[in-house]
Structures are given as structure tokens and as C-alpha cells.
Amino acid sequence: MTRLQKLLVAAIALELAGLCFWWRRYSRPGALPPVDWSACMIEDTVASEIRGMESRLQFNDPSGWAELGATYRAFGLFPQAEYCYRQVDKLSPKDRSYLYYWAECADLMGRTRAATKRYRQVIDAKLSVPLGLQTIQYCWLNIGQDRLREENVPAAMDALRQAPDIPKAKFLLARVLIRSGRAKEAIALLDDLLRDSPGVIEYNQMKSWAEDELGDQDAAQEFYERSLRSRQELSKSDPTYQEVLERRKSMGSQSWHEKSLQLETQGKLQDALEWSRKAVQAFWAEDRAQELARLELLTGHPKEAIALAEECVNRVGASAKTLDIIGVASVQLGDRARAQRVWEQAIELEPTPNLYGKLAELRRLADDALGAARYRSLEQYQTGKDAWLNNDLTAAREHLEKAVALYDGHPHTWFYLGETRRFLGDIPGAKAAYRRCLQINPDHGRALRAWERLNQESRK
């Protein structure tokens, strides 16, 4: 063997050793990709829990990688999560739910092609994890949405048709059909959806637009008005998003806040107070501070409650909830004047029946019968409007009639009473209500339109 040949053999041996090293290093799970914790926006208590999970990770345990991946994903560390799912894949685990989550990660980073590839794997393997029997159809829904994100409408429609049992897929298909000039087909899908869930805002709204496209203005108006009297929203997030929310609740200082809420329901107020304080100290958030203030109130510390609520106002501005806490605490301290001031401020921000009820009671205690009646009327108006928005027209009429009996100078009360009477078929009553509304406020546009429509109909 010549010297050159010996050298080449040595090189080959070295390269083979390198390949062996590479195989060992990369065919099995390896080191975690780094996270720049100083730059990322995650709260410190959560970051430290994630670091703890990283340090406890067993590199050959697929469930450990999957768990870490799910945690990274819940806190927006998508490339890290994707890396974890790749490691799970190398370990060929029995539980293949990671494929779906892996696809979702790619989706969240806008890599629609990579996501589709993983969803296809789930479909080809006929997996029923993580979403049970509907897993495959959810994959098709997501593939359809990916094609829409690429503005490939025909491919999106094909994919969405593969998910006939998922309402969101059907709804998306209806939307795309309307845009494609096929409103009639869309209406058939929307009718199916409305049969199962007549109170979903988006279904009624979309049907109104579809009817409008077909030129049926009366039907369009009918479904538009139904959409206004609906409160049920179409869920926009994937079913796995609930897992994300639960994971966020279970980590860091948020878990302390959740624990406090739980303890409160068990009546352990002192313990709840301690956990609530700990949560607020770790990371200040308005809902946490409001909860702590409420607990201070419940445990007989109105001054502390006021201090916490005032801090909320200084940090994120006044809200009805915060001002209500100050009002209740002020009453406990005997300062009714302040309570009245803050509750009046609160109804400017977000009127609720509860706030009007409290103000009515304060006016009654101050021997102001007129003022009390006006607030009682507004309390009834808010309750009636709430019922109207929930399409409970009988309850709405009852409260709105009570409201106008107590005080008849509020135009919106008359407007909603007019609307309620109209939907219940009481046209003369509706006209009378609109007329009164327009007497008080001649510029009430919705009342004017309704009044004109009723007059047009009666001329027909």
C-alpha cells in the first residue's frame, strides 16, 4: 500500500468515525435550542418553570419532549416547540398526537406547506388523536384554512368539503361560496347550521349577506335583525386552543391566581387572600388586582380594597368593575357621597343593571324619590336590553314596559320597546313607542328607519 493510499484509508476511517458520531448525535434527540429569556416577553415565574422543565428533561423520553413542546407552544416559543416535536418523531412513540400539534406549530409560524404535510400524515395514518374521531376532519379544516391563507380558493373548497361535520368548516365554505358568486349554495349550508344553532351571530349575519347578494332585501333585513338579537359567537379557535389556555392557567403566577379563585369558592378567604397577594406581587394585572381588592372587601378591609382599586385606575384607567369596588368599599366606610360619585362615573363607562340599582338605592336613602325612580327605570332598561340582546323578547317587553312606567324620558328605552313590540307582532304598540322615542330625540336614526319601514309596510 502506498503512502497516499494509507493516508486515504486513514481519512476514510476518520470520516466513518465522524459519521458514527453524527448518527449518534442527530439521529437521537439532542440538546435543546436556546431561548433568549432576557428578550422574550414571558413573565419571569413562567420562564423559570419552563427552565425547570428543560433541566428535568430525559432526552429519550418522548412524552417529556411532547410536554415541553406543548409548553413552548402555549407561550409562543413555536420554533422551540417544533424542535421538540421533531425529537418526539425520532423516538417513534406510540402516541402520535404530536403530529397534529407539530402541524399547528408550523401553521402558527405561517409555514402552511409544512403544516399541510403533517396534517396529511395524520390523515394517511387515520389517527384519532388528539381530537378523537373528528381529528381527520379538523386536519381537513386546517388544510382548507391554509389554502385560504395562500389565496388558493378551489383547493380550500375541496379541503373544507372533507370536513362536513365541523360547523366552522361549513361556515367557511359558505363564506367562500358567497364571495365566489354562489350565494344559493351558501344559503343551503347556512340553513343547516342555523337549524342546529339558530342563535349564532355569524350564521345569521352571513345569511343576511347571502340573501342580499341574491337581491332578497326583506330576508336580508330579517336575518340582519336576528343577528343583532344573538349573543352566541362562533368559536374561532381550534379545540386544542383550550389546552393552551389551561396550560397557561397552570403555570407561573397565573396558577397562584387560579388557586386563589378556587380557594375563594371553597370559602377559604384568608388562604385565597394570601395566594392572590402572591400572584399580584409576582405580576401585576388588572384582573388579579381587582380580585385581590374584592377579597379585601370580603374579609372586611375596605381601605385596602380602595388602595388596590385606585392603583388599577392609575395603571390602566378606570373601569366599571374597579369603580364598583371603590363604591362598595366607600359605603362600608360610610362615605355614600363618594360611592355615588364613582358609581355615576362607572355607568358612563359601562352601564349595568347592578350599578343603576345601587344608585337608585342611594337616591332612595337620600329621600330623592324622583332620582330613585329614574335610576330604577334605567335598571329595568338595562335588564330589558340584555334580554332583547339574548332574543328573550317576552322578558325584554316586561322590563322595558316597567322602565317607561317609572320614567318616560329616555329615548333608547322607547326604541328598544318599539323593536320588541314589532318583533312580537304588536305593530300599533311599536309605532307608539317609536313615536315617543322620536319626540324625545328626533335624530334617533334607528328609530326613524324602523318608523319609516313600518309605515311603508302598512301602505303595502
Add this chain to the structure above:
Amino acid sequence: MSKSRVQSARNRCSGKGTTISLMLVAGGLAVLFCALGRLAKPAPPGSRGPAPGISSKAAFDKTVFSDHKSAVRVANVQIVDFDRDGLNDILVCDSARNAVILYRQTSSGQFTERVLADNLKCPAHATVVDLDQDGDLDVVVAVLGSIFPWDELVGKVVLLENQGDHFTQHVLLNDVRRVADVQAGDLDGDGDIDLAVAVFGYARGEVLWLENLGKKDGQWHFRDHQLLDRPGVIHVPVGDLDGDGDLDIAAVVSQDEEELWTFENLGQGRFKPRRIYASSNYDVGSAGLLMCDLDKDGKLDLLLPQGDNLEDPYAWPQPYHGCLWFKNLGNWRFESKRIASFGGTYAAAVGDLDGDGDLDVVLVSLCNDWSDPTRPSVVWLENDGHQNFKMWSIDTTPIGLITVACGDLNNDGRADIVAGSLILPPITERRVERVTTWVSRKGKR
């Protein structure tokens, strides 16, 4: 040739063949090794394409306006000479303080704070206009009522009537869903100022115009007229889009519909609606709408920033985020062109940043991969004079920018920039500031 010589020659050939084979194997393995080495390295987390560079044509001096007391939740910033002293001021809608705040520029270039109005739950936009036509500037405020997505009737339109030393609040519209924008102009040609209103809502929203019926007995009277029912209307810029001398309205509809609408003014309060753009990408995240004559051809164009990704606090930049320019071709025809791809684009502003006479564009990013500290949060698009744009980075902090405006803050003829951040829990307030200005100057060549 003797037998031994032949044998020797054969041996040499065979030795040569072995050597060549060994070389081929070693070489092949080396190539394989390199290829595997590359494959083995997963893309580092947060990796992305090359970041835009820094232009030599413009440099920026940064100033931060912080109060370090309230949360960082600025909804809108504008540059306007509010007191008409020849120096531009900054008008801010601060939804953490529920206030409209004026940062008045003094002759020394300092800014002093004046709260024009408070107890306005989440003011989203303020429009400066002499509504009562008494010679001073009033402010019309779009009040969201809730910073978080909500479908309740909590929105308002509020007029802050300038009384010299104070502003009187008048509620012009209530019992509507979250109001995101209000713009002013004589929409019915009767000489007074009417209003166009964007009701964002959440699942339901609408475009309205409010007919000014004047002020009687100290009360303002406006009659509401509906132009469109769509959820997620963000902005309703007003301008003469068809050059016929009256004011038309444009509207951007986000929230899953992703449409652009125009409303042609037919006179006497009548409008003809047209949908001029509808994206099939319902996740594109339209984030605002700007009316401007970008190519200076005398016709108003539209700029559409896309990148609203607020569905989740930990949202990620998407490849389709950026800015579209809708060139007005006349006769209600618009031609769209993507002028930038920029993750999480939430707002756009227009101005001549490099002083070359054409209009450049500034974009800011709200949701992005902020765990990468090199990622820019504010960029500018240099116009080559023919509406070909090159993106340059301006800054990487503050992050979470939701609003931007351009205007000349130091009277040097170049447009400067002001931007505001909005951060909502559970995201921490690292690397954010309420309001930041970048004053432009000539760059180092």
C-alpha cells in the same frame, strides 16, 4: 514488451485504480459528511430571512415619552399643530389613562403634557376639526369602550368642544358597539361638518355617517345613517376619491372579512357602496387604512397595512403581513400592489423622510417574534420616485407598536415619526414605551 514489464505496468495500473477508488470513497464521504452536517443543524429558533439594513439617506434621533406610572396602551398618535403656533404637536389617545392627551411643543423643542379629556373608556382615535366653526380646533373622539374584543354596546362618539381654557364633552353617539374611528367632513354638502364613523364591534360592526343637524339649546344634534353592516371596521378615511369635488368615504373591514369598501358621495346624503378589494386570506389581518396621494398624480390612493395578529398574545409574524398600495386609476378603479412584506404590520404613515421630494412610507410592527432582539419594530420604505420601495430598518425598540404618524416636528422640511406601543397582559412590558419620536436628519453617506 516483456511479461514482467507488462506485469509491472498492470500493478501500477491496479495501484492507481485502488488510489482513485480510495480517493473517490474519501471524497464521497466528505461530501456526505458536509451535507449531513448541514442537515443536522436545525434552523436556529427564530431564524428568518435577512433583516433590512440601515439606510445612509436618513438617520433618526430618538426621544421617548414615558410616565412610568400607567400601563403602555397607546391606541393612536398624530402629529398636528393643535395650537396653530407653527410648531407641530403630538396628540395621543391613551387607553391606559382613558384620556386624550396633547403633547404641546414649545419654542425650545420641548413637549409639555396637557390632558384634553379623560374618563373616555379606551379612546381609539381623535380627529381634530373645527366642528363648531368658531375658529379654534375641537376634537372628535372614537371611544372603543373596551380594549379587549367585546360585542357589547359600549362604544361612543364624543366631541371635545374647545372652550379656550377647557374642553366640554358632548356624547354625539352611544348605544353602539366599539367605535374605532371617526372622521370629519361636509358629507352632505350643506356647509357644516358631518362625521363618518367606524364601528368595529367584534362579531358585529358597521359604517355610519352622522348628519350634523346643528347645536340647539347647548345640545349637539347628529342623526345616524348606516352605510354598511360588517364587523371589524377599523378606519373610515374621508376624501375626494373621484375628483368630483365632494367627499367620499373609504372603509377597511377586518375581523375575518378582510375587505375594502368605498362609498361614493352622490350628493344630499346619498352614497353608493363599492367593494373594491376582498382577500381570500381571512387571516391576513387588515390593520388600518390610509388615504394619501402616494404617487402624486392628483388622485387619492389607499394604503392598507396588514398584520393584525391579536387573536393570541403570543402571535407570530406571517409571510403575508405587510403593506398594500391601492393606486387610484380613476373612475373607481384601483390597482393593488404589495409594497412591503413586514411581520406584524399594524400601521402605516406617509412622509418625505429623506427629503428627496417623493413620499416614503413608515411601517410599525405590533405582533412579532420579539424574542429575537434584532428584529425591527419600525421600518421605512424608501421611494425611488417611481413607487418602487426599498425597506430600511429604523429601530428594534420599542416593540409592540400599534400606531404611527409622520409630520415635521423640527421644521427642517423632512418628515419625522411618532409611534405608540400597546401591550396587553400576559405579555410583559419589556422593551416598550408609550410614545416615541424619531426625528429624521440627513444620513451619513
